[in-house]
Amino acid sequence: MxxxxxxxxxxxxxxxxxxxxxxxxxxxxxxxxxxxxxxxxxxxxxxxxxxxxxxxxxxxxxxxxxxxxxxxxxxxxxxxxxxxxxxxxxxxxxxxxxxxxxxxxxxxxxxxxxxxxxxxxxxxxxxxxxxxxxxxxxxxxxxxxxxxxxxxxxxxxxxxxxxxVGTGHAMKAINNYVSGAGVIAAVEAVLLGRAFGLDEAKVVDVLNSSSGKNNATEVKMNQFILSGTFGSGFALGLMAKDIRTAANLSTSLGLSQPGLTQTADLWDDAARTLGGAVDHTRFYDYLKRQGD
Incomplete structure (x- = not known):
């Protein structure tokens, strides 16, 4: 063109x-x-x-x-x-x-x-x-x-x-499922470490130097979550929607994928609890509330 x-x-x-x-x-x-x-x-x-x-x-x-x-x-x-x-x-x-x-x-x-x-x-x-x-x-x-x-x-x-046609949007939903699951794992890890007495930033530093590293630990935890800015620019409701799209696609193909189903359910509940317009890194607040 x-x-x-x-x-x-x-x-x-x-x-x-x-x-x-x-x-x-x-x-x-x-x-x-x-x-x-x-x-x-x-x-x-x-x-x-x-x-x-x-x-x-x-x-x-x-x-x-x-x-x-x-x-x-x-x-x-x-x-x-x-x-x-x-x-x-x-x-x-x-x-x-x-x-x-x-x-x-x-x-x-x-x-x-x-x-x-x-x-x-x-x-x-x-x-x-x-x-x-x-x-x-x-x-x-x-x-x-x-x-x-x-x-x-x-x-x-x-x-x-x-x-x-359609495979691009299927891949985007699959990608955001993996991204969203990574956020859950990273936030739960940080909250677990804090409950035991570990410094949250130290937990992130170790994860990023070890096999636990993922996109959330690298570009979200320090930058948007622990800093308290929550300004990644991607809404929580959109993340929840994309992960639910992946879950619906899985169901339509006759697959049983409990990890995907549970991830979609958690993000949907977070959107209902916090509102879909907030930044998706506010998922930290959602999980923190569960443990309080």
């Missing part, structure tokens, strides 16, 4: 905004839409064009990128009134939201014949979105993936083609 491509970017939140800005830095023409007027103003101030609606953004765009909260919102934006048909025939849809793989395949079936679809969710958080160093998991045909690669490369340093 050449730099002359017109890109509609729908969803300029904490992750979407830096991703859209990286496309601008790479020389692409970006027209954005978001329900937040502040986000639209911020994009305009950085050289992007803004649209009055998602439909207006899609009109005439060679590429549509959706970075929204879930697949149901994506479907409502694209399908209501056949809005996706405002884009030229054979335009490329990059569905980068955290959606369920079954929803993605359903959406692709509904828009096929007019749009080419690649699901391409990301992992890495706000800092890596700003840096352009996200990990990106893509699902789609070889031809559509190759067409999308130059655009994805402006937002991500690590791009993995996982298979046909």
């Amino acid at each position: 050449s730099k002359s491509a017109h890109i509609a970017f729908i969803g300029l939140g904490q992750m979407g905004m830096p991703m859209a800005l990286n496309l601008l830095k790479a020389g692409y023409d970006v027209v954005g839409f978001d329900l937040s007027s502040e986000a639209l103003q911020a994009l305009a101030e950085r050289g992007g064009r803004i649209a009055a609606s998602a439909v207006d953004a899609m009109s005439g765009s060679d590429v549509i990128i959706t970075m929204l909260s879930n697949g149901k919102i994506v479907q409502s934006v694209l399908l209501e009134g056949d809005a996706f048909r405002q884009a030229p025939k054979s335009a490329l849809l990059l569905e980068m939201s955290s959606s369920a793989p079954e929803e993605t395949r359903s959406l692709a079936a509904k828009v096929s014949g007019h749009l080419r679809v690649v699901d391409a969710p990301v992992s890495g958080g706000v800092k890596r979105a700003v840096e352009g160093s996200l990990a990106l998991m893509a699902g789609g045909s070889e031809a559509d993936f190759e067409a999308a690669k130059p655009i994805l490369g402006a937002m991500s340093a690590k791009i993995f083609h996982c298979g046909p």
Whole structure:
């Protein structure tokens, strides 16, 4: 896809905004839409064009990128009134939201014949979105993936083609299950150590120098949890949703995976207890309450 491509970017939140800005830095023409007027103003101030609606953004765009909260919102934006048909025939849809793989395949079936679809969710958080160093998991045909690669490369340093449409979102859910399980293990380890009289920071230091090291111990415990900042930029409700997506996928495939089920149940309860809008590193507060 050449730099002359017109890109509609729908969803300029904490992750979407830096991703859209990286496309601008790479020389692409970006027209954005978001329900937040502040986000639209911020994009305009950085050289992007803004649209009055998602439909207006899609009109005439060679590429549509959706970075929204879930697949149901994506479907409502694209399908209501056949809005996706405002884009030229054979335009490329990059569905980068955290959606369920079954929803993605359903959406692709509904828009096929007019749009080419690649699901391409990301992992890495706000800092890596700003840096352009996200990990990106893509699902789609070889031809559509190759067409999308130059655009994805402006937002991500690590791009993995996982298979046909839907496999990107399946991989994202699987990844977040492992991430969420790692948070549970790290927080419980720190709370266990503290109860025995160990210094919490010392527990983290030893884990990070030993076989217990994981993403939570490396980039979350000291930086966001023990520091008390709780500012990773990823909401607890979104983590719970992604892990539940993995659990639902497992059930639909007839698998019995008690570890996944229990992890999903814990994150769902944490979201109910603390509220889904809080940072996911607040899971520490949830588990701490269980032991008090």
